[in-house]
Amino acid sequence: VSAASPLRVLLVEDDPLVSSILARVIAEATPKVVSLNDGRAALAVLRDAQFDMVISDLRMPGASGIEIAEWIRRERPETRVVVISGFVRDAEEVAILAAGARLLRKPFGAADLLSLLAAGDDRPTSP
Amino acid sequence: MGDLSQAEGGALPAHELEAGIAAITAVLLDVASGRFDARAPRTNTGDALDVLAFLVNATAEEVATLVGELRAERDELRRAQAKLVHAAKLAALGELAGGVAHELNQPLTVILQIVELSQIVGKPPRPEDLELIRKAIERMARIVDGVRSFARSSAMRAVLSPGRAPVDAALELFAEHLRRDGVQVVASFGEGLPQVMADVDRLQQVLVNLLANARDALAERSASGEPRIDVGVHASDGWLVYSVADNGPGVAPEHQAHLFDPFFTTKDVGKGTGLGLSVSYGIVRDHGGDIAFEPGAGGGARFVLRIPAARAHGAP
Numbered sequence: 001v002s003a004a005s006p007l008r009v010l011l012v013e014d015d016p017l018v019s020s021i022l023a024r025v026i027a028e029a030t031p032k033v034v035s036l037n038d039g040r041a042a043l044a045v046l047r048d049a050q051f052d053m054v055i056s057d058l059r060m061p062g063a064s065g066i067e068i069a070e071w072i073r074r075e076r077p078e079t080r081v082v083v084i085s086g087f088v089r090d091a092e093e094v095a096i097l098a099a100g101a102r103l104l105r106k107p108f109g110a111a112d113l114l115s116l117l118a119a120g121d122d123r124p125t126s127p
Numbered sequence: 128m129g130d131l132s133q134a135e136g137g138a139l140p141a142h143e144l145e146a147g148i149a150a151i152t153a154v155l156l157d158v159a160s161g162r163f164d165a166r167a168p169r170t171n172t173g174d175a176l177d178v179l180a181f182l183v184n185a186t187a188e189e190v191a192t193l194v195g196e197l198r199a200e201r202d203e204l205r206r207a208q209a210k211l212v213h214a215a216k217l218a219a220l221g222e223l224a225g226g227v228a229h230e231l232n233q234p235l236t237v238i239l240q241i242v243e244l245s246q247i248v249g250k251p252p253r254p255e256d257l258e259l260i261r262k263a264i265e266r267m268a269r270i271v272d273g274v275r276s277f278a279r280s281s282a283m284r285a286v287l288s289p290g291r292a293p294v295d296a297a298l299e300l301f302a303e304h305l306r307r308d309g310v311q312v313v314a315s316f317g318e319g320l321p322q323v324m325a326d327v328d329r330l331q332q333v334l335v336n337l338l339a340n341a342r343d344a345l346a347e348r349s350a351s352g353e354p355r356i357d358v359g360v361h362a363s364d365g366w367l368v369y370s371v372a373d374n375g376p377g378v379a380p381e382h383q384a385h386l387f388d389p390f391f392t393t394k395d396v397g398k399g400t401g402l403g404l405s406v407s408y409g410i411v412r413d414h415g416g417d418i419a420f421e422p423g424a425g426g427g428a429r430f431v432l433r434i435p436a437a438r439a440h441g442a443p
Contacts, residue, residue, distance in 0.1 A: 015233050017233065017234065017237050017259060017262055017263060017266070018233050018236055018237055020259065021236075021237050021240045021241060021256070021259055022236075022240065024240075024244070024256075025240050025244050028244065028247075028248070085229075086228060086229040086230070086231070086232030086233055086236070087225050087226075087228045087229035087232065089225075105232075106232035106233065106235065106236040107232050107235035107236040107238075107239045108236060108239065108240075109239040109240060109242070109243035110239075110240045110241075110242075110243035110244040110247055111243050111247065113240070114247065
């Protein structure tokens with residue numbers, strides 16, 4: 001755990017119930033969590049701020065998790081992306097993986113989420 | 128020689144003629160009532176009656192062949208149609224299963240997160256986490272309820288009922304709710320409404336669903352104007368036409384095509400299951416009717432149900 005620079009995480013999830021608990025669990029791993037409920041707002045925030053990891057729902061208003069993953073692959077290739085969803089069609093899964101993102105299927109528990117965050121902390125030391 | 132010429136061209140005795148015509152008439156009656164294997168007796172004498180019997184038999188044979196072919200084709204068509212209906216049902220079921228999976232996995236995630244977090248940190252869940260669990264479980268119960276009414280659409284009990292009965296039943300259940308929410312409800316009933324062969328509970332469910340949707344739409348409306356719902360029924364050309372109209376914000380053009388799709392909803396996450404209108408659609412179709420959205424006057428939404436009126440003289 002790099003105490004000097006805690007992991008910066010952006011959570012994008014439009015379901016308030018899911019969002020509130022995921023934000024809480026992520027807060028167990030890092031104090032730097034930003035939580036949004038809209039895909040387009042997420043893209044706007046991503047243009048201005050740096051994140052180490054983006055955890056995004058698949059189907060949301062504004063922009064989908066796939067669009068976010070594709071944007072990040074082009075514009076912020078150093079940011080890791082995890083797309084979370086309760087129902088993924090085959091074509092969507094292909095698109096998620098093609099965008100270099102990981103797919104985490106709902107339901108998943110706190111242990112899965114925390115180990116993802118721990119893995120995301122294996123950041124290469126500053127360029 | 129003299130005998131032969133008599134057989135070929137001579138007049139038949141009256142009683143033979145009568146018997147022959149009676150036999151041929153009996154065959155024609157048989158064929159007319161579907162017994163295509165009936166055949167007139169042949170004398171093979173070549174006289175007029177025998178020729179007639181030959182032609183009637185040949186015709187009966189041809190009819191039997193054609194009817195057999197038609198029946199085979201009809202059965203084939205029925206099988207093909209049944210396959211199509213089955214395929215459509217499977218497709219709808221696939222959509223439903225996908226939707227149910229997605230909807231249930233949301234609250235399940237919430238519960239699993241809280242349970243595991245509690246195990247990891249070694250502390251019991253906080254009161255606010257327990258509250259999240261309760262909300263998650265309530266949402267799952269709503270989804271299960273929605274699926275149940277979706278599945279129920281096979282066992283309908285239709286009885287002859289007054290045409291206005293579904294509206295009365297819906298208002299009885301829901302009008303007070305609407306008034307409490309500050310919505311003005313205006314009911315109108317056409318003159319001389321025919322009876323309807325209907326499962327009134329089911330049609331009540333449809334109308335209550337439409338009233339609830341209208342109420343939700345009116346709650347969103349930010350502009351001026353008293354929130355108002357018009358509900359009613361009138362007769363038109365052998366149909367009973369039920370309608371629910373509101374003066375809310377209406378339905379966006381891009382959403383109109385999906386209104387009756389399972390799990391389609393524009394409501395906030397967790398508010399609507401997206402099953403109400405697709406269940407309604409199934410119920411109305413079970414009644415031999417249809418349901419449609421029409422943009423209402425002044426921009427609101429208007430849903431129209433058409434259910435066939437019962438025949439005036441009893442027989443359904």
